[in-house]
Every structure is written in structure tokens, then in C-alpha cells.
Amino acid sequence: MPIVRLVSLFAGVIGAAGCAAQPAAPPVAASPKVSVRVAAAVPAPIAASPSPKPVDPPKPVPPPPPRKDYGPQRPELRAFWVDGFNDGYKTPAQCDALLARVRQLHMNAVFVQMRKRADAYYRSSYEPWADDDASHFDALEYLIEHAHQAGLPRVQIHAWVNACAVGGNKGPRALPKLHPDWISLSDTKEMFDSEVTKIDPGNPAAADWTVRVYTDIVRHYDVDGIHMDFIRYGGADKTVGHWGYNPVSVARYNARYGTTGQPVWSDERWKQWRRDQVTALVRRVYASAVAVRPKVIVSAATICWGKGPESDAEYEAKSASYQGVFAPWRDWMREGILDLDCGMTYMNSGRHRDHWRQWNAFLKDHQYGRRAAMGTAIYMNSIPESLWQINETRAPSMSGAHLAGTLLYSYASTTADASAPDGVLQYDPKFYDALGESALYKKDVAIPPMPWKSHPETGVVQGTLLSPDGLAPRDGAVVTLRRAHGGRRQARADGNGFFAVIGVTPGAYYASWEDGGVKTDLGTVHVHAGETLKITPGLPRRPIAGIGKVADGQSVTFVNAVVTNGSARLGDVFYVSDPGSKALVRVDAPGLIPPTVRGDLLAVEGTVSHEGAVPVVKASAVRWLGALRD
Template identity: 40%
Template sequence: MRQGWWLLLTGTMAIAGAQAEFRGFWVDGFNEGFHTPEEVDTLLRRVRTANMNAVIVQMRKRGDAHYLSPFEPFATNQQPGFDALAYLIEKAHGMQPPIEVHVWVNCHPIWPGNGWPADPKHVLNRFPEIQTENLQGERVTEVGYGMDWGHPLANAFFTRVALDIIRRYDIDGLHFDYIRYTGENWGYNPVSVERFNRRYGRTGKPEPTDPLWKQWRRDQVTAIVRKVYANAAAIKPQVKISAALITWGDGPRDTDDWVNRSAHSRVFQDWRGWLEEGILDMAIPMIYYNQANPERARFYLNWVTFLKDHQYGRHGVAGIGNYLNSWENTLQQIEIARAPSPKGNRLMGVNFFSYAATSGNGTEGGARRYEEGFYQLLGERAFPEWVPTPPMEWKHHPTRGHLMGTVLKARDLSWVDGATVELYRHGTRIRQMQTDGTGFYAFVHLEPGVYSVVVRAEGLPAAQTQTVVITPGLTTALHWLLGETDALPLRRLKSLNDLPDGTRVLLMPKRVLNDTLSPDQPLQIGELLGEHTLEVQLREQALPWLREDRVAVLGTLTTRPDGSRMLTDAVAQWLGVL
């Protein structure tokens, strides 16, 4: 009987495998996988044996980097000086056929719960104020110290870490993990609570189950995803944004039941909403269940079915916990993932956790590691022939465009938190949102054409209106300065030649021309198009500025002994990549 079942399974899987399909491994940074060139070579050999077409590699674990980062310290368990990401990309893309490289970044966890990082470059030493807290004021979560998405600086820092990877490395995708909170008792960073109270006229600490407070924290997580997605589309439109997503417990029956699931109600990760908005290209829920347990097998089936029927034109991929399952049960879960739902919908592929832990007995500690037979089994029975990953038509043949921008106060370039941004077409308001804690907003996947944008903010002058043209496949930036300023707003740097020393000037947007990695290094800015440049001496520099950043600058005009002009006593605000 078992032999006959295997023959049927093998035949069915071979037919399904003939079409484009995402086939990947999660490759974590704690175990062997990419710490040395030899580990990378072994990884790619096994991936080829299994006829896989992608790897999702954990390049950020807890505020560290397995690549060369200007923002975070080098991982201590990495071969010193070895840029794992650069080497992996070169080798994987050089294979025939090539293997996609998706960079996995842990978002929330930044340090284990014991001790404290020694490296001054670590985010906890740079910005200890961004830590999350629970209702009781404790800071060590179940995964250690974590960033609180309600603190604008956490938003700003992580966004720049993520976009730096996309800009400097030829990656195929960026993959979020822990893009959430750890539970409804967390998210009580004092700055986040103060912002919430100011927005809604409250005082004190809200209860963990307060619906408005839960939605607030949900919005803070979504804001990060939206900000990275829009800026990534501006840098490299083909880069795929994906995430490892929560599926604790049984799967939802429908969209009404979705709000009762842990992802939405406990850790504030509205990944169904991200797919619907279009700020996530590929959803990979971590459907880690032991197929030998009938209840858990039902959980797996229900989550896979929900994902098949709720992709919203994007890609759903089943995250299979092979580390919990026997080889046979992993193959069975692949077949379940490949089968159509009762409504006739299919997923776009499968991804395995993990490359290191290849099979198990249903428990966290029972996993077997690096079994060569497992990689061979996948290549012989699950994936007997190599196929490419499915194309993302909205990226390869875009028919829509994106709009994003930042709203700042003109007097000091501080972020305007909670400004209302309205989007109109043909006189009808079609979308509306509030800026996040960094003044950022984005409307994605807009039909091409002419739009009007209205911005208003409490305590600042009346609404401003601008017109913008949306073009298919392009991201358009529209930044705003609200309120009065004692500085002279200028569009062009050459206008500085006619002004006397001591004039306070405001410039936006300008292009950063140099990497400034230390506070004593001056910032060089230039026009978005043009040859004029200007040196800027900043009052302080919290983070490095990187070439091709876009900034707003406010400073005092000065003439140097050689006759050239510069700005001193200046402040700068990051606007994004456009």
C-alpha cells in the first residue's frame, strides 16, 4: 500500500512541477549556511540538487549584518571581512540556471535578553530610546530587546537599513521577518504612547485590549512595510518584497474571521491587508505544523486554503515547516500546497524552514540537520525538473505607478506626524491616509493620469494642493513644507551666489553626493539634475548619509576663505530615495 501511494504522489508532483513555481529555503544566520565561502558553495550545491530556484538568507539577525553595512556592526559569527551577501549573489546568479537571492532581515529583534552589545555602532547603543516596552515598563520580550515601530526613529532607522541593501546589492528580493510586535501587551514605548494620546486626545496608558490602541500598533507596523515598499520600487522596481508571516492556531474561515487570528489581533501584522493594498509582493506564511498530528494537519490545510483564496493578485507561497515533519509528510504538505482550493485558486510555490533543519519528529528540539538525502528527495520526487520562479506581471509589465512623499515643518524640518493626505481624481477623493511618525505617505498602484493631492495638518496653515502625473512603472515623489519659516526657500543652488553671508536658506529636495560615515565629515549636496554642488556643515549627524539619498537642508550661508559658499549650523532631513 505504501509503495502504491508513493508512486501516485510522485506522478502527481511531477505534473505540477512542470510550471513556474517558487521553490526556496529559509537559510538562517545562526547555523551553517553562508559564514564562509565554503558554506556558500555547499549551500548552492544542495539547492541545485533539490532543483530549487531561490534562497532566503538571513543577513540581519539581531541588529547585526552578514554583509558590509554602514549602519550596523558585522556579525560576530561570520568569517571576519567576508561579505557573504556579495559572494552569494555572484555565485548564485552565475549558475545556469541562476538561483534567486532574497535577503531575510529580522525587523523587530535587535539583541538577546541577556547582556548588552559592546559595539558602539549597534542600534541599542546609538538609539536606546527606540526599544519597545510592555504595559509594566519591562523591555525584554520573548525574543529579547526589540524595536518599537511606534517610535519614529525606529521607523527611520530600519527603513534606511533595508533600502541600503537594495541599493548596493543586486538582490532579487527583500524578505521581512518579525515585522510585528510580540504580543498585545507590547508596544508601550513612551514616545508611541505619547503620539497615540496626542492623536486621540487621551492620557495615560491605554489597555492592551483597547481596540483603538490595537489599531494604532497595527498601523505602525503597516507604515514600515509601506515605506520600504514604495522606496524600493523607486530604487529597483523589479525587487520583490516578501515576508515571513504569522499563522498561530487554526486558519481563518474567511475575511471576517481573519480579524480574530493572532497575526491581526495579537501581534498587529495585517498581512492580508498588505496584500490587498499591494505593499507586499509575496506572502510566505509560516504554516509550521506537524502533519502527523490530525489537528495540526487541519490547521495546515485551513491556512493554505485561506492563502490560496486571498492573494489579491499577488503571490502566495506556503511556508512549510519541514523541521517538524518526516520526509514523507513534508512531501504530502507540498502536494496539499500545490492542489487548487475548492474555489479553484492555486499558490505560487513553497518555501521550507529550514535549510539546516531538514526533518523532525514534531518537536522544536527533534530536528535532524543537513540530511543529504532530504535535498536529493526533493530533487527526485518533489521537483524532478528545474523551473523558474513565477513572473510578477505588475513588476515586469506595470500598468500603474506609485506616489510617495514626506511632509515637514518649514521652520525646522521636523516631521509632521498625522497629517492628512488626500488624493483626488476628476474632482473625486479616491484615497486618504495620515502620515506616519516620519511624515511619510505613499499611494501605490495608481492608474496613470493626473491627480490632485491635498495635505492638511492640525495647528498648521490651511490645506495645500498640488497636481501630479502618475506614469506606469514609475514612482513619483511629492514632498511638502508646511507652516512659516524665517529661512529663504530656494529651488536652485546657483541662487545662493546672489545672497549675502548670514542668510538662512532652505533647500529641498537635494541629492547627497557623498557617503558621510562620521559626524565630522561634511555633507555634499547637489541638484537632482545639474552640476551645482554645496558643502553642508551639520549641527549633528545621527546616522550616515549615503550617496543618492534625497534630503531637505536648512542652514546659514557662509563664504569660505577660497571664495566658495557653504552652509553652516545646518540641519538635514532624509526624504527617501527620490
């Protein structure tokens, strides 16, 4: 079981100090034109279905020159992306075929798309079953059971979840229909960005929902990892960089910086704001996941469009991830909020070999003690070209750095072939034969170790800053951890009041937080290696035990109350208790919070009412603080 310590700190104001606004990003060059990854379906490996035209259809070119076979000298990731727009895991037979093919090729992981557009191929506590899963077949449960089967080579199962992409679901519970106020808009108020309708990470309610979706999987399924895709803003061609104008996000930006109106899309501070919103979502997904299961691998499919950068300055000035869709994955790796960076280097080896090599080198040299893998677009390459990319990925960089391995996109589309429909072959036996005969994957190997997971030397401090009056988030407040002998770590609260400091050296820290020029002392906190310390400061906490003696109409606040029976089953009603206690309170919270699930940790504010054997709190505010593992 993970070690998570819950601490509620109620401290007084000790003085005032200026809290500097977040600095604007340094001036950088204008955003370049970039190509855009196709979000539509790719062909199926088993049951044929139409496929889109590749973004960059390969032209007949000579195969790359032969190069030294670097061989399986060390553990490496060997994986397929398995998308949800095609067959591949929709039935037990398809799951069996998938695992058989993977094991036959001595591969060791699959990244299976369990949420493609705010739907689910598993038993979600929040979202509807995918419309092509009428039988409600739980593919995730089945794959985990059979991939981890004793006596067979273990195959890691990573739940691939589209984060911001939510459009395309036509059902009555489609997220854009239920919450149009969550959608990312362009600077001209468009909702569709030429890829797919997306939620805006700068809208706190949308971000909160998304974090719950990821955490729901981690707490209820024994997955090896969770995988973020579309964790970014959108746009295509000239509209790249023009998205992120959700009214709530714009209002938060103006409140932070004392501005009014709509910021210009190219304003450097507005660009940095949008980077910060995406990063805050990644950070919260990571911190929430490892609090529930410390060893779960958190990864993301990251943008590697166009020419690869040859320096950090070029990455910041010209890369689409930094300047176009505001998903600065290099910074996520540096902060330690990704365990595995899966760079989507979707390029044909013949046409864009130099660009591919540049990204290959940049990924290798920007791992910051974590792991990165090369995402290879086998659907855009001939078989010799794909084998060349796999082999080339194994070569060390000039500095001697190695990648963790290769992810192949995709299981549904294995080979580029000009004679095939749309230029792509579906499940192609020749590709599997060639990969097996090439000696690239000639025996089983383990996935590279992640020592920060298996033998952690640092801890995590996270929490939620809320006002005692209405549980309003303290958006933008700064938390500081300061050591007695020097050194400090800081974190800024997001739109939900959440903050996290990753990779904290064990020891005692003096903690404080600052908001609106007012500094509040939190006292001393103790950080331990391999543990998550959760603090919820500034709220007066009342134990649930003994609430039956509180008079009707009296206001109460519960902090880290554990849901014992959620509103997912009971409608707008749920029951809570203190951790380790049997005393219960019924909470009536109509319309205040998305479905609550058994094991949720909540802050609840309301008034007491005695209507039966169990005391009732008529909630005026409810906030989700995290979750316990089932």
C-alpha cells in the same frame, strides 16, 4: 534605471476643512493564547552546532494519507530559508555548497539572513559586521555573483532582514545600547518580550533607521528581493498584545486622539494604532525599495499561528497576526505593499493537519493579485510529512486559487527525528535524496511571473510632509488624490511625515493635504504607469547653485538635495548638490541625522556661512527623503 520624478510643491493655504481622526477598529474578540515561533538558532547544515528544542516537537504519528501528485504543472517558487545563526553562507565554500545543493534539487531561490540582530553579513552603511564574520566576508555579494552566473540555472537571492528584532548583539555598536529610546516596551515597562528585544515601529527614529537598512541593500546590491522578518510586535503566552509602549509612540497616540496617560493594552483603538505603525513601516519599506528598483520583490515572513481562519471576520477576531502581534498581513496584501506573502505555517502534519490546511486555504484565497507562498517547517516534520506538505501546497483552493510555491524552513534543519539531539536532524542527506526522488522537483521551473512588476499598469505617489519651520514631520496629515471625473485615493503621513499611495491608475489628479483642520492645495500631479512620483510639498526650495552669493547668516532650505560625499565617511559633515548639478554645498550637521550615504536625498534647513571655496550651511534640521540607486 527606475523612473522617479522629484517634485517640490510650495503651495498656500486655500481654506479650512475638518480632518476626521482615524476611526477606531470595530469591536473584536479578545486575543487568544498563541504559540510563539522560536527566534533562536536552528542546527547547521555543514558545521554542527547546538540547536533549540522545536516549539512543537512531533510525536510519532502515522504519515498523512497519500494524495494525488499535483506535479510541477506551472512555474513555482522552490526556496530555502537560510538563517544566520548557523553555518550556510559564512565562507565561499559554504556558499558554493548551498548553491550546488539548491541547483541539484531544481530549486530556484534562497532567502539568506543578512541581518539577524542589527548586524550585517554584507557591507552595510549603517550597522556593524556580524560578530561571527571577523574576516568581513561579503556573503551577499558572493551569492549574487554565483547565483546569477551565466550558463547555470539562475537562483534568486532574497536578502532576509530582521526588521524589529535587534537584541542579542553584544558589541559596542549594538543598537539597543546606542538607542535604548527606540525599544518597544510592555505595559509594565519590560524591554525583553521572551523572544528578542525589538525596536518599536511607532518610534519614528527607529522606523526611519529600519527603512534605511532595507533601502541600503536595494540600492547597492543586485538582489532579487528583500525579505522582512520580525515585522511585528512581540510577546509570548499571556504577554501577547501587551507590547508597543515606547514613550514616543504613546505620546504620538495621545496627541492624535486627545487622550492622556497610558492606554489599556486591550483598547481597540490602541490595538489599531499599533497595527497602523507596523503597516506604516511595511509601506515605507515597499515604496522606498520600488522607487530605487521597481522590479525588486518585497516579501515578508508572516504569522500563521494556531488554528487557521475560515473567514475574514475570524482572521480579524482571532488570529495572532491581527490581535496579538499587530502585523495584519492580509491588509498589506490588499493594499499592494507586499509582492510575496510568505506565511509561516510551522506545524507538524500529523498533529495539526487541519490547522495547516486552514492556513493553506486562507493564504491561497487572500493574494489580491499578488503572490503568496507556504512556509513549511521541515524541521518539525518527518520526511514523508514534509513531502506531503509540499505536494499539498500545489493543490488549488476551493475557489481555484494557487500559491506561488513553498519556502522550506530551514536549510539548517531538514528533518524531525526523535532520536536526534533536540529532536531535529541537521543537514540530512536522506531529505535531499527523498526530495530528488519524489518527482516533486524533477526539473527546473521558473518562479511565477509577477505582471505588476514586469508590465506595470499603475504608478506610485509618495512623499514627505514637513513643516517649513524646523522640518518637523506633519504626523497624521492626510493626502488626497482626486480625479476630475470621480474617484479618490488617500494616505496618512506617518511619524516621519512619509506617505505613499500604491497602485495609482495613470492620469491627472488634483492633490491636496490636510492637517489640523487646514487644507492645502497642491495643484495637479500626473501619474504614469511604472513610475514613482515623489512630492515634497509645503517647503520653500532654494537651488544650491548660486548659494555662494547668499549672505552669511541667511536661512536656507534645500529639498531633494543629493548627497555626493556622505557623513558615513566624513563624520558630521557631508556635501550635497541639486540633481544633475555640479554646484556643491558643505553641510555641517553634528548629531542631527544618522550616517548619510552618497545618493541620499535630503531636506536640509540651516544658515549660510562662507568659510572657504565651498559654501557651508550650518544645519539646524535634516530629514532623509529617500535615495538614488548607485
